[in-house]
Amino acid sequence: MSDGHRRVRVDSVTKLFPNAQGGTFTALQDVTFDVGDFEFLSIIGPSGSGKTTLLRILGGLEFPEHGAVVIDEAEVRGPGRERAIVFQDFALLPWRSVLGNVVFPLELRRVAKGERDRRAHEAITLVGLAGFEDYYPNMLSGGMQQRVGLARALAVEPEVLLMDEPFGALDAQTRTVLQDELLQIWERDRKTVVFVTHDMAEAVFLSDRVLILSANPGTVHRVVTVELPRPRLDELRRTAEFADLVGDVWETLQTLTR
Amino acid sequence: MGNVADVDALSRPRARQSRVRRFVSGAWQRYPGALVILGLLILWEIAGELQLFAFLPSIREIVDAGVTLLERPDVWRSWGRTLLEVFVGTAIAVGLGFVLGVSMAQSRVVEALFGLYVDLFQSAPVSAFVPVIGLVFGLGYSAIVATVTIFAFFVFTVNTYTGVKNVDPRLIEMARSFGAGRVAVQFRVVIPAARPMMLTGLGLAVGRGVNGGILGEMLISIVGIGGLLMYYGGAFQEDFVFALVFMVLIIAVVLMSLIQRLADKYEERMR
Numbered sequence: 001m002s003d004g005h006r007r008v009r010v011d012s013v014t015k016l017f018p019n020a021q022g023g024t025f026t027a028l029q030d031v032t033f034d035v036g037d038f039e040f041l042s043i044i045g046p047s048g049s050g051k052t053t054l055l056r057i058l059g060g061l062e063f064p065e066h067g068a069v070v071i072d073e074a075e076v077r078g079p080g081r082e083r084a085i086v087f088q089d090f091a092l093l094p095w096r097s098v099l100g101n102v103v104f105p106l107e108l109r110r111v112a113k114g115e116r117d118r119r120a121h122e123a124i125t126l127v128g129l130a131g132f133e134d135y136y137p138n139m140l141s142g143g144m145q146q147r148v149g150l151a152r153a154l155a156v157e158p159e160v161l162l163m164d165e166p167f168g169a170l171d172a173q174t175r176t177v178l179q180d181e182l183l184q185i186w187e188r189d190r191k192t193v194v195f196v197t198h199d200m201a202e203a204v205f206l207s208d209r210v211l212i213l214s215a216n217p218g219t220v221h222r223v224v225t226v227e228l229p230r231p232r233l234d235e236l237r238r239t240a241e242f243a244d245l246v247g248d249v250w251e252t253l254q255t256l257t258r
Numbered sequence: 259m260g261n262v263a264d265v266d267a268l269s270r271p272r273a274r275q276s277r278v279r280r281f282v283s284g285a286w287q288r289y290p291g292a293l294v295i296l297g298l299l300i301l302w303e304i305a306g307e308l309q310l311f312a313f314l315p316s317i318r319e320i321v322d323a324g325v326t327l328l329e330r331p332d333v334w335r336s337w338g339r340t341l342l343e344v345f346v347g348t349a350i351a352v353g354l355g356f357v358l359g360v361s362m363a364q365s366r367v368v369e370a371l372f373g374l375y376v377d378l379f380q381s382a383p384v385s386a387f388v389p390v391i392g393l394v395f396g397l398g399y400s401a402i403v404a405t406v407t408i409f410a411f412f413v414f415t416v417n418t419y420t421g422v423k424n425v426d427p428r429l430i431e432m433a434r435s436f437g438a439g440r441v442a443v444q445f446r447v448v449i450p451a452a453r454p455m456m457l458t459g460l461g462l463a464v465g466r467g468v469n470g471g472i473l474g475e476m477l478i479s480i481v482g483i484g485g486l487l488m489y490y491g492g493a494f495q496e497d498f499v500f501a502l503v504f505m506v507l508i509i510a511v512v513l514m515s516l517i518q519r520l521a522d523k524y525e526e527r528m529r
């Protein structure tokens with residue numbers, strides 16, 4: 001779906017970590033790819049292939065030893081207003097209510113109170129949590145907690161949404177429901193999304209392209225373009241084209257984990 | 259209409275009575291420990307009335323002494339003085355302990371410098387230092403306040419340190435990803451996350467502060483409630499001594515449980 005305009009450019013990114021033997025471990029090596037404007041890109045790969053590291057670099061929480069990430073022509077030097085992250089373990093503040101959690105980033109950005117509440121309520125409604133504003137995270141199921149995590153990210157109205165296995169901690173049923181809802185939200189208000197997952201069906205169902213990373217060191221192994229029509233509904237999961245694409249990704253990952 | 263009013267008038271006292279009964283039975287269920295205390299008090303009263311132990315007054319005598327004490331304005335003034343010392347001393351302990359606890363949790367250097375001593379002093383018999391405090395601070399308010407501070411300081415520091423140390427780093431990262439700087443991370447993530455531990459520390463600090471205050475008054479300058487305890491002890495008026503001891507216990511327990519309740523309120527959500 002990229003209309004030629006590149007929103008995100010990852011340019012020869014290499015990330016090293018110190019290892020236990022006092023040497024260095026190459027988590028990512030020479031990783032290069034683009035994400036188009038309003039594109040939904042998934043990153044999939046065996047565990048340890050550097051998916052989280054890559055997303056943290058995109059988020060400005062980690063810095064590469066070589067190469068750079070460029071968003072809207074500006075090199076990423078830290079977290080930025082045009083990006084928001086949805087975390088795998090939700091990362092909700094347990095002492096704040098649903099509303100309190102969603103307004104949190106808006107408070108940090110000094111958005112005025114009225115505007116803050118308006119945007120928060122809008123985002124909360126969008127993720128289907130209207131009426132739960134005063135609940136605390138420990139009163140909510142995992143699925144509902146991640147809806148809060150998603151609402152919090154949407155409330156800052158980011159251009160680029162970064163998601164690190166956001167549904168990885170949820171049961172299969174809840175996961176598909178949230179995938180459907182994420183797509184609905186995305187259809188209505190398209191953003192550039194980078195979505196890390198280790199679930200092949202999830203990657204195929206959501207994405208325009210699936211980037212497959214190999215491990216040790218993490219490199220771009222292959223990019224699969226998903227030509228399935230949108231809007232994508234639950235039925236798509238039971239079609240032959242869908243199964244073929246998932247099978248394709250599955251075979252590639254098989255060769256990588258061997 | 260008259261009939262309806264009659265029914266109301268009849269049912270109201272009954273409702274009240276059952277409410278009292280519900281409160282009592284609820285209290286037993288919730289605080290079974292109260293039964294133990296009641297049993298001990300009954301045994302005590304029997305032992306006291308039979309004069310089984312030379313210096314053990316009966317509960318009745320202790321209550322009489324307590325009433326006498328409550329009627330004396332100088333006793334109220336002593337309470338005022340003692341509680342003020344405890345309040346000021348604990349406040350200083352909390353202020354200093356907050357700074358030291360937070361710095362120790364976040365700076366390797368500060369942790370290396372003070373960690374061992376804070377740990378040691380938390381369980382050390384600080385009472386041994388009380389006479390020395392008198393030598394340093396003289397015999398006035400400041401000596402007692404300093405005693406309270408030293409008694410209350412270490413628990414609060416250790417609890418603050420532990421609370422800050424255990425803040426989930428993923429929450430800090432989340433805040434940073436949304437643009438929080440150092441200050442915002444401190445005030446909006448670290449301190450709120452550590453708050454239940456700090457409030458628990460405050461409850462313990464108040465308990466130790468009361469302890470320290472009374473001890474200081476007994477050993478340094480014979481003023482306040484500690485002073486009264488010394489006086490009645492010296493005069494062998496055990497009923498008055500016990501009456502004061504009970505008052506101290508009650509006040510300390512009430513203060514501590516109020517603070518603990520506040521801590522629980524926050525902690526409930528943190529699970």
Ligand SMILES: Nc1ncnc2c1ncn2[C@@H]1O[C@H](COP(=O)(O)OP(=O)(O)O)[C@@H](O)[C@H]1O
Pocket residue numbers: 017018027045046047048049050051052053054
């Ligand atoms: N802070 C770190 N220090 C040292 N090694 C790290 C650090 N973060 C990640 N790694 C290593 O980098 C590799 C990639 O990790 P990660 O990005 O979490 O992979 P994935 O998310 O794909 O499972 C792993 O081998 C991991 O052990």
Ligand SMILES: [Mg+2]
Pocket residue numbers: 051052053
């Ligand atoms: Mg990961």
